[in-house]
Amino acid sequence: MARVSSRIGYGFVGVLVVALGGCTGYVKQTDFDAAISELRSNDQKQQQEIDAITQEMHQKFAQYDTQITQMAGRISVDTIAHFDTNQSTLRDEDKKRLDDYAKVMREHHADAVITAEGFTDPSGSAAHNKRLAMQRAEAVRDYLINTGGLNANQVRAVSYGEVKNRQVVPGAHGDKGQANRRVALVTDFAGST
Structure with a gap:
């Protein structure tokens, strides 16, 4: 009987480890919001850089008008x-x-x-x-x-x-x-x- 209970104990721990291990894929809402905010900020910075480069190109090539x-x-x-x-x-x-x-x-x-x-x-x-x-x-x-x-x-x-x-x-x-x-x-x- 000791062997059966130890097997049940190991089985429970294994299920608990698998269950908790599956939770590692989840992200806290605050971490998610921070990551999205950072991505949006980077996107805005890149768009501003693109706009600046576009304006510079228009000015440089204006002489060719x-x-x-x-x-x-x-x-x-x-x-x-x-x-x-x-x-x-x-x-x-x-x-x-x-x-x-x-x-x-x-x-x-x-x-x-x-x-x-x-x-x-x-x-x-x-x-x-x-x-x-x-x-x-x-x-x-x-x-x-x-x-x-x-x-x-x-x-x-x-x-x-x-x-x-x-x-x-x-x-x-x-x-x-x-x-x-x-x-x-x-x-x-x-x-x-």
Whole structure:
């Protein structure tokens, strides 16, 4: 009988060890919450780092928004100025691009006819967006004339507002719609070569 009770005793201890051993997979709620909080914090830090790198890349590559290609004695220049939401004030980084654009046009296409085409993202009413796009186009036109030294009769301004078939990112507004909030400069006539 002693052997039977010792076997039962060892069996009980074995079951108890297995039962308690199975509990090692459980985590206290406070430890779980702390781990989740740390993961979320790390995720936010990584997102901030990604956002900072993205912004730095946009600034470094902004100089390439003005592309100058020389072909057979002619120069083609593509420049775009972007705007903040509901604003028509030129940003400093765009002024630099417009300065470069005006210099190229003065030196290589003094007789060119240029149209500043104003656009908005789709937020706001159609009438408001049409007015805002015109204000943006006029801001670029005025800058090219007053600061860039281009002749007033060679730079025009036109508003397209939120026209759908000209949105760079269809339907986007806010941070994602900045590409839609722009003035594109179009060379209607390059002048004589």
